[in-house]
Amino acid sequence: MAAIPIILQVVIAFFGAYMIALWFSMIVWTYYDIRARSQDLYVHIFATALVVVFNVFGLVLYLILRPRETLAEAYERSLEEETLLQEIEERPNCPSCRQRIQADFVLCPYCHTELKQRCPRCERLLLPKWDICPYCGNTQVPNARRIEPHLPRTSLAPAPATTTTTTTVIPARQ
Numbered sequence: 459m460a461a462i463p464i465i466l467q468v469v470i471a472f473f474g475a476y477m478i479a480l481w482f483s484m485i486v487w488t489y490y491d492i493r494a495r496s497q498d499l500y501v502h503i504f505a506t507a508l509v510v511v512f513n514v515f516g517l518v519l520y521l522i523l524r525p526r527e528t529l530a531e532a533y534e535r536s537l538e539e540e541t542l543l544q545e546i547e548e549r550p551n552c553p554s555c556r557q558r559i560q561a562d563f564v565l566c567p568y569c570h571t572e573l574k575q576r577c578p579r580c581e582r583l584l585l586p587k588w589d590i591c592p593y594c595g596n597t598q599v600p601n602a603r604r605i606e607p608h609l610p611r612t613s614l615a616p617a618p619a620t621t622t623t624t625t626t627v628i629p630a631r632q
């Protein structure tokens with residue numbers, strides 16, 4: 459039996475040690491990676507065992523199967539979505555033309571619909587359908603006015619035979 463040259467033995471030893479270190483690193487990396495992506499203990503065990511048993515091939519399988527987002531990314535995304543949703547909800551629309559308006563607009567700048575009225579006593583803004591002022595208790599607020607969408611100023615021609623003007627009432631939402 460021919461003795462293996464010493465140099466070859468050293469090379470094999472180094473290569474083997476490197477492979478073991480690589481395998482171990484992959485196991486550790488997978489463990490930390492899956493912990494960042496899932497809270498399920500069984501998923502942690504399964505993912506780590508995949509690399510322990512199948513080595514590089516297990517790692518490839520893990521990379522295919524692992525959750526796309528880390529928990530931190532998913533949390534950040536849900537926060538972002540929530541903020542966006544809140545912004546959309548908070549920004550009011552004109553009840554007549556649905557354009558975005560500011561909460562303290564008195565008139566819609568796009569369709570000239572009256573959005574708010576002023577309390578005659580304290581001058582604060584009230585919804586047109588309120589008949590008392592919640593700020594100063596004034597009960598002499600011109601009651602529940604119906605909102606007429608004003609026609610754009612460019613339409614100077616007389617409106618074609620409409621005897622009843624269309625009226626819009628601001629929805630109860632505020």
Ligand SMILES: [Zn+2]
Pocket residue numbers: 552553554555556557566567568569570571
């Ligand atoms: Zn409008």
Ligand SMILES: [Zn+2]
Pocket residue numbers: 577578579580581582591592593594595596
């Ligand atoms: Zn008032």
